[in-house]
Amino acid sequence: MPLSKKRIGIVCPYGWDTPGGVQSHVRDLAEYLIREGHFVSVLAPAIDDENLPEYVTSAGRPIAIPYNGAVARVLFGPIAFSRVRHWISQGNFDVLHLHEPAIPSISLLACWAAEGPLVGTFHAAAKRQKVTFAVAPFLEPVIEKLNARIAVSEAARETLTEHLDTDAIVVPNGIYASLYRDGTLDSRWTGNTVGFIGRFEEPRKGLSVLIDALPSIIAEIPDIKIFVAGPGESADTVKDMQPSLRSRFTFMGRISEHEKANFLASVGLYIAPNTGGESFGIILAEALAAGASVIASDIPAFDSLLGHGEYGTLFESENSQDLAAKVIELLKNAEGRKAIAERGKVYAQAFDWDVVADKIYDVYQMAMVGGTGVTLSSENRAWNKLLGRQS
Amino acid sequence: MKFIIALFVVALFAWYLSYSATRLDRLHHRVETSWANLDGLLQRRAAIAIEIARSEISDPASAMLLTFAAHQAREASVRDRSQAETGLSGALGILIETATEISGEIEKDLIRELSELTEKIKMAIAMHVDAVTRTQLVRKKAINRIFRLAGTAPEPVTYEFEGDVL
Numbered sequence A: 001m002p003l004s005k006k007r008i009g010i011v012c013p014y015g016w017d018t019p020g021g022v023q024s025h026v027r028d029l030a031e032y033l034i035r036e037g038h039f040v041s042v043l044a045p046a047i048d049d050e051n052l053p054e055y056v057t058s059a060g061r062p063i064a065i066p067y068n069g070a071v072a073r074v075l076f077g078p079i080a081f082s083r084v085r086h087w088i089s090q091g092n093f094d095v096l097h098l099h100e101p102a103i104p105s106i107s108l109l110a111c112w113a114a115e116g117p118l119v120g121t122f123h124a125a126a127k128r129q130k131v132t133f134a135v136a137p138f139l140e141p142v143i144e145k146l147n148a149r150i151a152v153s154e155a156a157r158e159t160l161t162e163h164l165d166t167d168a169i170v171v172p173n174g175i176y177a178s179l180y181r182d183g184t185l186d187s188r189w190t191g192n193t194v195g196f197i198g199r200f201e202e203p204r205k206g207l208s209v210l211i212d213a214l215p216s217i218i219a220e221i222p223d224i225k226i227f228v229a230g231p232g233e234s235a236d237t238v239k240d241m242q243p244s245l246r247s248r249f250t251f252m253g254r255i256s257e258h259e260k261a262n263f264l265a266s267v268g269l270y271i272a273p274n275t276g277g278e279s280f281g282i283i284l285a286e287a288l289a290a291g292a293s294v295i296a297s298d299i300p301a302f303d304s305l306l307g308h309g310e311y312g313t314l315f316e317s318e319n320s321q322d323l324a325a326k327v328i329e330l331l332k333n334a335e336g337r338k339a340i341a342e343r344g345k346v347y348a349q350a351f352d353w354d355v356v357a358d359k360i361y362d363v364y365q366m367a368m369v370g371g372t373g374v375t376l377s378s379e380n381r382a383w384n385k386l387l388g389r390q391s
Numbered sequence B: 001m002k003f004i005i006a007l008f009v010v011a012l013f014a015w016y017l018s019y020s021a022t023r024l025d026r027l028h029h030r031v032e033t034s035w036a037n038l039d040g041l042l043q044r045r046a047a048i049a050i051e052i053a054r055s056e057i058s059d060p061a062s063a064m065l066l067t068f069a070a071h072q073a074r075e076a077s078v079r080d081r082s083q084a085e086t087g088l089s090g091a092l093g094i095l096i097e098t099a100t101e102i103s104g105e106i107e108k109d110l111i112r113e114l115s116e117l118t119e120k121i122k123m124a125i126a127m128h129v130d131a132v133t134r135t136q137l138v139r140k141k142a143i144n145r146i147f148r149l150a151g152t153a154p155e156p157v158t159y160e161f162e163g164d165v166l
Helices: A021-035 A078-091 A106-113 A130-143 A154-164 A177-181 A207-220 A234-238 A257-266 A282-289 A300-305 A320-332 A334-351 A353-368 A378-386 B002-054 B060-075 B078-098 B105-140 B142-146
Strands: A007-011 A039-044 A056-058 A063-067 A070-074 A095-099 A118-122 A148-151 A193-197 A225-229 A249-253 A269-272 A294-297 A313-315
Touching: A007 A021, A007 A078, A007 A106, A021 A039, A021 A095, A021 A282, A021 A353, A039 A078, A039 A106, A078 A106, A095 A106, A095 A353, A106 A118, A106 A130, A118 A154, A118 A353, A130 A154, A148 A154, A148 A353, A148 B105, A154 A300, A177 A257, A177 A282, A177 A334, A193 A207, A193 A257, A207 A225, A207 A320, A225 A257, A234 A249, A257 A282, A269 A282, A269 A320, A282 A294, A282 A300, A282 A334, A294 A320, A294 A334, A313 A320, A320 A334, A334 A353, A353 B002, A353 B105, B002 B060, B002 B078, B002 B105, B002 B142, B060 B078, B078 B105, B105 B142
Parallel strands: A007 A039, A007 A095, A039 A056, A095 A118, A118 A148, A193 A225, A193 A269, A225 A249, A269 A294, A294 A313
Antiparallel strands: A063 A070
């Protein structure tokens, strides 16, 4: 990276205190850029104003709205808009990086209010929807202000092209590959085992698909064991299960980063049976980096992350029978499994922050050609003058 | 009453005109920025191509081809630019494919710099093409044509770089 230090503003549309892929991406990116010596300020909605990292500015409390089949914690409204404007005018930024500027939250407001070098990152990968076409005429004049667009996956790029008729550069989400590169085998987890990490209580994480597939798998592989890591009440999940199935499950609660690396390196298979609502699948990238052989549902984000099956096995989403067949096939074929996992491990190095952050910074540089910084949008400025508001 | 409504409609229309003009102006600015960026990267590539032509990598024949293509790319007008650049891509491609063993630190550095540049050029092209198509689309809207809101800004030129940058 170059020697010149830049002032970078990043806008995160979702509540900072709620866990999520976009939030972690923004956090890691901001911290990486700060370590590189840049000045970074993140604007995000937050429930708890007190315990925010130094580089985060709260834009107010997020509002929970149903969006795209899930609950999104976003923020908009006149107060939020004036805070966004204030943050932009005070920030004196060289470049502004807006995440998910096409959803109704502060990124969209910032895109509306700002002018100058703007970069947008699109995370969502959704199927063709009529609703989006209805709002496209409104979104287009806003989105077209972005100097550069980044999509986190091929699937997200296709979504963008289809819905908003604009192209994007693909830069994936980042992981700290070095954390996962050297996991050691732990005999607790090796053998005919399947690992799962995540908030397993959420239906869209798809643990039930695996539970439904289990009887068929047991018939072929009697010593199969399932290890589940992640926060949640395991009692609720297993209470409807037959005792013979229940005994296969081990719930481990949250595990540390170090344990996670060993866990991923040890398990026979890592599974991600998510039924949707996934924008990138960072956990799969981490699993690949740790050398796990991976099986995942064929939702768009996973399909594109796993190179259409090149670096991990895909099964038809929500189809337990297909899942069972694929798991049996993989667990019986240690050689083939290893070959895919080895390819995957090499491939996953491309997700390392050292690579990803450099690429993102390249995009910043391209957006910054011309040398003017970020200012409040001129048409707003004229109208604010007229209405006597201070800009 | 009628007068007030008429006044309101006129005011609204005037606002819409100024809004459209700002929008177009901003788009033209985006095209200029993305072009400046792409142009800078292409100039650097031409400079590297000439250095490669002078280095140990090239035999005299490919050195001549490369120098010729690089100069052509530098001197081309905007309209002929993409064709000239595609020519340079081709010349570089042939050389790098056929160059068997690249030894020497300077040569390795040149090749590394070239491949980094190629990645950036790909991104810059995507950015520029998007800016151009968007601008052309908005310029075509009836209101912008009738009221000549684009003013004297020249129509942006489509850049036909067929993604074959090496």
